[in-house]
Amino acid sequence: MTTDSLIKALDAAEAHCLERGEKLTPVRKRVLELVLEADGPVKAYDLLEALKPGPGSAKPPTVYRALDFLMTAGLVHKVEALNAFVGCSHAHDDGGAELYICSDCGNVEERHGAPLPMNAPAGFVIQRSVVEHFGQCANCRTG
Amino acid sequence: MTTDSLIKALDAAEAHCLERGEKLTPVRKRVLELVLEADGPVKAYDLLEALKPGPGSAKPPTVYRALDFLMTAGLVHKVEALNAFVGCSHAHDDGGAELYICSDCGNVEERHGAPLPMNAPAGFVIQRSVVEHFGQCANCRTG
DNA sequence: TCCGGGATGTTATAATATCACGCTCTCGGT
DNA sequence: ACCGAGAGCGTGATATTATAACATCCCGGA
Numbered sequence: 001m002t003t004d005s006l007i008k009a010l011d012a013a014e015a016h017c018l019e020r021g022e023k024l025t026p027v028r029k030r031v032l033e034l035v036l037e038a039d040g041p042v043k044a045y046d047l048l049e050a051l052k053p054g055p056g057s058a059k060p061p062t063v064y065r066a067l068d069f070l071m072t073a074g075l076v077h078k079v080e081a082l083n084a085f086v087g088c089s090h091a092h093d094d095g096g097a098e099l100y101i102c103s104d105c106g107n108v109e110e111r112h113g114a115p116l117p118m119n120a121p122a123g124f125v126i127q128r129s130v131v132e133h134f135g136q137c138a139n140c141r142t143g
Numbered sequence: 144m145t146t147d148s149l150i151k152a153l154d155a156a157e158a159h160c161l162e163r164g165e166k167l168t169p170v171r172k173r174v175l176e177l178v179l180e181a182d183g184p185v186k187a188y189d190l191l192e193a194l195k196p197g198p199g200s201a202k203p204p205t206v207y208r209a210l211d212f213l214m215t216a217g218l219v220h221k222v223e224a225l226n227a228f229v230g231c232s233h234a235h236d237d238g239g240a241e242l243y244i245c246s247d248c249g250n251v252e253e254r255h256g257a258p259l260p261m262n263a264p265a266g267f268v269i270q271r272s273v274v275e276h277f278g279q280c281a282n283c284r285t286g
Numbered sequence: 287t288c289c290g291g292g293a294t295g296t297t298a299t300a301a302t303a304t305c306a307c308g309c310t311c312t313c314g315g316t
Numbered sequence: 317a318c319c320g321a322g323a324g325c326g327t328g329a330t331a332t333t334a335t336a337a338c339a340t341c342c343c344g345g346a
Contacts, residue, residue, distance in 0.1 A: 025324070044302070059327060064303065080223040081273045083302060083333095100267050109264045121252045123281025124243050130224045130275040138266025168293070187333070202296065207334065226302095226333060 001036060001089075009036055009089045013075050016091040020073065031066035032087065035076055040106025041084035077110070081132050086110075098131040104140035144179055144232075152179055152232045156218050159234040163216065174209035175230065178219055183249025184227035220253070223273050229253075241274040247283035 001009070013032055017024040024032070034050050035042055044063050052058035067085055070076035074092045076085050079099060086108045088097070100109040120126065144152070156175055160167040167175070177193050178185055187206050195201035210228055213219035217235045219228050222242060229251045231240070243252040263269065 023324090027325075057326070060303065061305085061327085062325070065325075080275075098262060100264055100269075102267075103270065109267070111262045119241060119254045120276065121243055121280065123284060124245075124252070124276075125278045125284055126243075126276045127246065127278040129277070130273060132223075132273040133263065133267075133269045134272070135268045135270040137264065141266060141268055166293090170294075200295070203334065204296085204336090205294070208294080 005089075006033065006036055009087075012089075013073075013091060016075070017073055020093075022069075022073065027062060028066045028069055031063060032070055032075055035070070035085055036087040036089065038087070040108055041079045041082050041086050041101065043084050047085075079108075079132060080130050081134070096129045096131065098133070100133045100135070100137070102137035102140055103134050104136055107137055107139075109137070148232075149176065149179055152230075155232075156216075156234060159218070160216055163236075165212075165216065170205060171209045171212055174206060175213055175218055178213070178228055179230040179232065181230070183251055184222045184225050184229050184244065186227050190228075222251075222275060224275050224277070239272045239274070241276070243276045243278070243280070245280035245283055246277050247279055250280055250282075252280070 010029060010033060014024045014029070030051065031047055034047050044060070044067065047063045047067075048058055048060060051063060067076060067078075071078060071085075074088065074094070076087055077097050077099065078085055079101065082101075086099070088110060092112065094112070098111040100111070102108075153172060153176060157167045157172070173194065174190055177190050187203070187210065190206045190210075191201055191203060194206060210219060210221075214221060214228075217231065217237070219230055220240055220242065221228055222244065225244075229242070231253060235255065237255070241254040243254070245251075
């Protein structure tokens with residue numbers, strides 16, 4: 001992600017939060033920036049390291065709170081199978097996404113609104129779905 | 144699960160392992176039994192507790208090793224979003240399953256061979272998929 | 287017998303995540 | 317201006333989940 005598009009994404013995120021009546025505070029913005037800057041899924045404790053160039057500040061709750069906020073706002077997704085987080089530049093309020101994660105380069109593609117197979121048990125009402133596909137992206141497969 | 148069907152499931156699991164040229168050792172069998180007995184997803188450290196009525200033995204690696212074995216054999220699945228494990232009475236060697244987990248009663252239904260939506264990025268080769276749906280089962284919804 | 291590999295035991299520690307408390311803002315009401 | 321409520325955050329402690337590293341045991345084949 002270029003510096004330019006990063007700035008745009010952050011501005012869009014800020015606008016998105018305002019629409020929802022919430023604030024993208026400095027800590028939250030900084031965490032989102034770090035997540036978006038990363039090449040792929042990023043760990044909470046790596047964010048924690050990145051947050052504290054100085055002494056003192058930045059303990060685990062700081063980063064987990066920011067991540068919770070960003071997830072609720074639809075700006076970040078958690079990759080459950082990796083205990084890691086990925087940014088989502090096109091903020092959306094529907095909870096779920098379908099993630100395609102390249103195990104080689106770490107790149108993550110996100111898809112939405114996938115018509116999931118009508119495979120559910122009779123009468124089961126889905127509230128939240130976790131869909132994560134791991135494999136090789138086109139680049140890494142041919143490279 | 145009744146005692147009877149539990150015993151049958153364990154025997155079937157043992158046969159399944161033998162077919163694969165592997166051994167369902169006492170520790171592994173005991174862990175599988177505990178997982179199958181559970182109403183729903185069960186945590187590694189709960190298994191650990193259940194494994195040590197006596198002092199001494201049963202440390203984390205014991206249960207994690209058993210779980211790794213059982214997962215590889217297709218006898219147990221990890222619910223990534225819960226860091227928990229569910230038993231799979233009908234052993235299968237294909238890695239992935241689609242799980243429907245009732246948030247109310249904890250019951251888990253498993254589906255296989257779901258034709259996933261052709262939503263993948265061009266050229267992406269899927270090696271492993273995690274598909275977990277959370278919601279309410281028919282019983283809990285009407286009850 | 288001796289070796290080799292798989293399985294397990296054991297100690298320690300790493301990695302991930304949450305709790306509980308208190309402080310400081312800001313904002314709206316009075 | 318003053319107060320009170322609530323959001324956000326700092327901080328210390330701790331809970332939860334998972335693995336590393338090395339020792340030991342047991343069994344089967346050479």
